[in-house]
Amino acid sequence: MKLLVIGGSVFVGRAFAAQGLRRGWEVTVFNRGRTQADLPGVRALRGDRSDEADLAAAAAAGPYDAVVDVCGYVPREVAKSAAALAGHATAYLFVSTVNVYPHFPALPTDESSPRQGGTADAGPQDGDYGWLKDGCEKAVRRAFPGRVVVLQPGLIVGPHDRARRTTAWLRRAARGGPMAVPGDPHRPLRVIDVRDLAAFGLEVLTGAPKDDVEDYLVPGAPDNGSWGDYLDACVAATAGRAELVYIDDQLFVDHEVEPWTELPLWLPPRNTRPPGRLRARRRWPPACAAARSRTRYATRPPGCSRLAVKGKPSRITGTSARGRRSCRLRKSRRFSPPTRPSSLKPSERHHGCARIRCLTSTGSRSRPRQPL
Template identity: 50%
Template structure:
């Protein structure tokens, strides 16, 4: 196939390009050149998708079997690429997010559940940030005359992760010593490797598939304990995991999800974080590799310089617990344990 990737240099976008090249597809990437270097084996067209002139230059004399939009965040911006590519591509695959669903993460979601209300002409500030993805989806669904494929990834991990959730754990554990771990090691997670999403998306394009798919891992495909143990194994570290009570961590001002990545406390607001249904994608052929393989490959990529350097960010929020704060909280947890021991002895 001839494939256009909007973006294509960072994490999932890069995984899609790499997989497309591995399969022998002809790939064009369109981006500003700010997030990564030009890629070998692809046609690179530089430009800003908000610039009508750049989009006109992109499509002049070109057409594709499919376009993969990996970096659409605002409806009005996505609308520009949809208009420019109408009639130039057989299908438009838009990479969205679980965040498009109004009930997540409080509830587990599937493809039938309601999305956020967001008009196709909404701008940042008109609606909550998460709702913008839903607006982008509607732009593609309403405005592209060919086939439309929408994938809604869950929590993505793997080599090249730029948010830094798994890389932060790997780097922290690699340093060794005692490492705070949140809550119970038996808490189920539901993670997916970017490379598995890339393979599934390209399979669907090759098959002419359209529609909507939640692309996440199998429910309970790992636990927090198994994930962190895999980090210990991959790094060869002597780290000791110290499992601290969730309420204690919150009382100490530790922020769930960001300061201790992937920690979704056992509270109503996070109840559906790890219970989304991937049944439709799995039935359509999505395959998910073992999480231990993902962890090992991510560590290897980090050692080879294949992941962005810290500090990691989720939006504008730093990802990962500051070492000084980590050590302060760990000391407080130890003191709590000593106090309980003294109380028990009377």
């Protein structure tokens, strides 16, 4: 089977390319070649998806049995890509998002729920992330009628994750000592591993009907991990030097800590997505059961290959060259969770980000960390 991955060198695209190679497929990646080295074994085409000449060259290098589009965010650009490839590919898989459903998480959501209402010809400034993704879906369906598979994941984790959510918690755990974390350790943390997402997507492609649009909500199983499991794994991966101390969410809210952006993966109770609210209606192919049930926290957190050497904190070693360069402990990053719950003082503004002043175990004030 001949597969074209638009992107293909980073995170989700890389996982699809790797899964295709593992199946013995002929995998072609189309990207600018600026972010990360391509996987060995793929055929690399260089170009920009917004350039019509580059798209025409990628199409001429076909034909393809399927296209996987993991980096489509602007409907107008996705429309160009899909139109250029429509006569050169049999099917088109588009990785979208659960955010195309505006009533989530307030209301139960499945594939038949109301959409954002994005348009297929919209530009980057015409709407927010979910609205634009909805427009991208429409652009793909217009170019590939009846030949589209749309995946709508929630939180994706795994190797080569450039969002650095896990990296941030690993860095804090590696510092050791009492580690103040907000919330309830039993709070469900519903994620899907990028490798499972890719395996599921390609399995659907190989057996997908060609006469109907197939949408799949793929948030992961509701019982595949908890907040406490995740943080325990971060501590274990860093030689177990940190002591988790759970404190009430309200203290972080009172000090204006930004959920998710300043404390990755944390949502206070009023924003917490109720478990079981996402209900996929489509029938999952039997070969893809792992995409709903796999739990990664039992061994080590996703996206971390090594953080401790002989029991001592060393460095965060990402699986990519960029990760190895950018995730060293000597660098300041976007957030640093507070060290001691009893030491929290009123927050201060630092380069536009709310920060919490906290005391170290020695009683001295630590400097606010610079945001990225």
